[in-house]
Amino acid sequence: MTITPVSRKPMSFVVPVVALSGAVAGLLVGTANGSAALGILIGAVVLAGLAVLFMTVLTDKRMGRWLTLAIFTLAGFFLGGLSGLVVGLLFGWFFGWLIYWLAEGRYRASLPPYTTPMQVLWHYTFRVICGAIFLFLITPILVVMPLSFNAQDFFTFTPEMLRLDPAGYSLKHYVDFFTNPDWQNAVWNSVTIAPVATLLSVGFGTLAAIGLSQPHVPFRQVIMAILISPMIVPLIISAAGMYFFYSRIGLQGTYLGVVLAHAALGIPFVIITVTATLVGFDRSLTRAAANMGANPVTTFFRVQMPLILPGVIAGGLFAFITSFDEVVVVLFVGSAGQKTLPWQMFTGLREQISPTILAVATILVVLSIMLLTTVELLRRRSERLRGLSPG
Amino acid sequence: MKLTTTLFATAALAVSTGAAISESHMAKEMTIVSWGGAYSNSQQKAYSDPYSAMTGVKIINDESSAEAVAKLRAMNEAGNVTWDVVDVVASDAIRLCDEGLAMEINADKQLAPAPDGTPASEDFGSLRVSDCFIPQIVYSTTFGYRTDMVGDTPPTKICDVFDTKKYPGKRALEKRPINNMEWALLCDGVPKDKVYDVLATPEGQERALAKLDTIKKDVIWWSAGADTPQLLADGEIVMGSTYNGRLFSLIVEQKQPVAMLWDAQVFDLDGWIIPTGLSPERQARALDFVRFATDTQRLADQAKYISYGPARKSSAPLVGKHATLGIDMAPYMPTDPKNAKNTFLYNYEFWADYRDDIDAKFQAWLAK
Numbered sequence: 001m002t003i004t005p006v007s008r009k010p011m012s013f014v015v016p017v018v019a020l021s022g023a024v025a026g027l028l029v030g031t032a033n034g035s036a037a038l039g040i041l042i043g044a045v046v047l048a049g050l051a052v053l054f055m056t057v058l059t060d061k062r063m064g065r066w067l068t069l070a071i072f073t074l075a076g077f078f079l080g081g082l083s084g085l086v087v088g089l090l091f092g093w094f095f096g097w098l099i100y101w102l103a104e105g106r107y108r109a110s111l112p113p114y115t116t117p118m119q120v121l122w123h124y125t126f127r128v129i130c131g132a133i134f135l136f137l138i139t140p141i142l143v144v145m146p147l148s149f150n151a152q153d154f155f156t157f158t159p160e161m162l163r164l165d166p167a168g169y170s171l172k173h174y175v176d177f178f179t180n181p182d183w184q185n186a187v188w189n190s191v192t193i194a195p196v197a198t199l200l201s202v203g204f205g206t207l208a209a210i211g212l213s214q215p216h217v218p219f220r221q222v223i224m225a226i227l228i229s230p231m232i233v234p235l236i237i238s239a240a241g242m243y244f245f246y247s248r249i250g251l252q253g254t255y256l257g258v259v260l261a262h263a264a265l266g267i268p269f270v271i272i273t274v275t276a277t278l279v280g281f282d283r284s285l286t287r288a289a290a291n292m293g294a295n296p297v298t299t300f301f302r303v304q305m306p307l308i309l310p311g312v313i314a315g316g317l318f319a320f321i322t323s324f325d326e327v328v329v330v331l332f333v334g335s336a337g338q339k340t341l342p343w344q345m346f347t348g349l350r351e352q353i354s355p356t357i358l359a360v361a362t363i364l365v366v367l368s369i370m371l372l373t374t375v376e377l378l379r380r381r382s383e384r385l386r387g388l389s390p391g
Numbered sequence: 392m393k394l395t396t397t398l399f400a401t402a403a404l405a406v407s408t409g410a411a412i413s414e415s416h417m418a419k420e421m422t423i424v425s426w427g428g429a430y431s432n433s434q435q436k437a438y439s440d441p442y443s444a445m446t447g448v449k450i451i452n453d454e455s456s457a458e459a460v461a462k463l464r465a466m467n468e469a470g471n472v473t474w475d476v477v478d479v480v481a482s483d484a485i486r487l488c489d490e491g492l493a494m495e496i497n498a499d500k501q502l503a504p505a506p507d508g509t510p511a512s513e514d515f516g517s518l519r520v521s522d523c524f525i526p527q528i529v530y531s532t533t534f535g536y537r538t539d540m541v542g543d544t545p546p547t548k549i550c551d552v553f554d555t556k557k558y559p560g561k562r563a564l565e566k567r568p569i570n571n572m573e574w575a576l577l578c579d580g581v582p583k584d585k586v587y588d589v590l591a592t593p594e595g596q597e598r599a600l601a602k603l604d605t606i607k608k609d610v611i612w613w614s615a616g617a618d619t620p621q622l623l624a625d626g627e628i629v630m631g632s633t634y635n636g637r638l639f640s641l642i643v644e645q646k647q648p649v650a651m652l653w654d655a656q657v658f659d660l661d662g663w664i665i666p667t668g669l670s671p672e673r674q675a676r677a678l679d680f681v682r683f684a685t686d687t688q689r690l691a692d693q694a695k696y697i698s699y700g701p702a703r704k705s706s707a708p709l710v711g712k713h714a715t716l717g718i719d720m721a722p723y724m725p726t727d728p729k730n731a732k733n734t735f736l737y738n739y740e741f742w743a744d745y746r747d748d749i750d751a752k753f754q755a756w757l758a759k
Contacts, residue, residue, distance in 0.1 A: 153645055154624040182452070247469035335473040336422050336453030347454040351427030353617045 205270025
């Protein structure tokens with residue numbers, strides 16, 4: 001594969017780069033231990049020293065990598081116990097690899113031979129930036145997961161947890177979630193409200209999108225703007241308006257009221273996604289169907305619906321998530337009898353900072369990952385069956 | 392009166408009487424609004440569960456007491472009151488009563504007398520600060536400190552909170568002027584009985600803020616009762632103010648290295664109100680519930696689950712041991728003589744008159 005010639009790099013290049021990466025690692029460890037500046041200094045010095053050592057004395061690569069791993073693991077263990085050991089293991093593995101990767105110039109191997117140094121630099125900088133953004137997005141979600149197994153009733157990594165002591169962990173917040181009637185009621189309410197609201201949004205939204213895509217409908221832009229306004233108007237305004245309107249007609253504090261309110265919030269998503277798919281829809285197909293004797297309903301279900309289905313499903317998913325995640329409108333339109341999961345999490349977080357919320361969050365994250373994976377697998381399977389993609 | 396006495400005499404009779412009075416003219420479902428957390432749990436166990444068992448009424452809990460005033464105003468405006476009984480602090484009860492959003496209660500007619508026949512108005516005494524307010528508990532806002540962060544000389548005086556040299560570290564204070572201004576003046580040398588006189592003047596308010604200024608950079612401001620316990624458990628703060636029941640739960644139930652600083656604790660009251668605008672069936676049900684939940688035995692029962700003092704004089708001797716831990720509750724009560732050596736009573740009238748003004752100054756000071 002490799003067509004780019006690989007050559008060893010001078011120390012004047014490798015040592016500063018390795019020291020820089022050591023400084024970044026030192027910044028993380030140092031901040032956690034109280035002194036960022038000291039961390040940067042120690043990290044840079046240690047890594048620079050290692051790089052010099054490996055490039056002059058210890059040229060045996062395997063030996064060097066094992067040595068780095070051992071040093072970092074032991075240092076981590078003595079400084080931070082069991083969890084320090086894990087961190088040390090990761091750092092040792094990474095830096096052992098990094099030093100030789102740089103020193104042997106292998107970082108150029110996967111790039112075309114004509115790339116300039118600036119292009120190489122940008123190639124890797126770009127990847128580091130992407131990785132950092134990914135980390136920034138995902139860390140808050142990952143952090144709550146171990147905390148949900150906390151044996152204490154606080155949002156705190158206890159010393160026992162950091163030592164990876166089994167006594168610091170427990171499933172009691174999960175037990176609380178599955179046995180506490182408040183939480184179970186909230187789950188039941190969410191599960192009964194969201195699908196019905198989704199069905200209503202999908203039904204009305206699809207019909208509206210089809211109607212609004214007919215060229216002869218008058219005031220199309222105005223009607224469209226009104227229908228998607230719940231997405232644009234600040235939620236709190238919609239919620240307050242709905243509260244007073246629904247109170248007058250006796251819908252406030254009822255199951256039906258919450259379902260209708262959530263349907264109104266979901267309709268814009270369905271309209272937008274379905275309108276987008278309708279742009280690519282060939283109208284002559286419906287005329288052909290009519291020409292062959294199909295009535296409009298048959299035409300819709302047999303011809304149009306299958307073609308716009310991806311847009312309908314995407315809109316439905318958005319509508320479902322809107323209803324399932326929604327807390328502002330339900331606080332206004334619902335009463336305590338319609339307490340949904342987000343409402344329960346909201347009050348739980350305000351009145352009592354209980355890790356049960358983290359347990360619920362973890363369960364929801366795992367569920368959504370499973371849901372998305374299933375959808376993706378099904379999509380690939382159907383593509384394979386249709387012969388659109390190999391393998 | 393006879394009926395209620397019998398009601399608690401025998402359990403069997405209680406069940407049948409309950410069934411008899413709950414028919415036809417009372418609603419079968421009610422929404423009770425409270426604060427959530429450990430406090431709502433104690434009410435659930437002491438009041439709601441026995442009441443549901445006795446009458447078969449379905450009770451729905453709403454944890455919205457923090458915004459009770461705003462929500463009741465909105466409900467009233469929309470003409471659709473969905474709450475039946477609401478737990479509020481005394482100052483909110485006074486406001487709701489003044490605005491006509493809470494119904495007036497005739498204590499002697501509509502609330503249960505003490506077991507010895509003392510009428511309810513006497514049993515509650517001065518704690519009934521408004522005609523709409525049915526007192527439930529006496530709680531206090533006081534300080535907790537980390538025992539492992541204060542060295543060998545734990546704080547004993549309120550003014551230790553202002554002493555950042557002796558007790559370095561962050562402190563948590565509530566993000567509002569109430570209590571903080573009083574404590575600041577006390578520690579600036581104002582005698583206890585003069586605090587509100589001083590605080591009524593602009594110079595006094597400046598003086599209190601100037602005192603708070605000395606620790607401002609060390610303060611973490613909290614707005615929910617659960618914040619301080621979390622910060623103490625984290626070791627983020629060395630001391631912080633919160634409701635004494637939250638600290639009890641932190642110390643006794645969660646076994647955290649925290650102790651109470653009772654000095655200059657501020658007493659306040661919490662109790663029930665019944666909103667106006669309920670249908671006759673729902674109002675009858677709400678009154679029936681409140682009569683049950685604020686009788687002598689029920690109020691004493693709540694103290695089994697949380698360390699707040701019952702509002703009736705006749706309940707005090709009945710306060711016993713914690714329901715699950717079996718420890719004596721009396722030493723954890725804010726009203727216990729040992730804890731109540733130096734207390735401060737929240738002045739409702741003062742804050743009703745000066746709240747808006749001082750709030751504005753406090754918020755401006757915070758933003759500086």
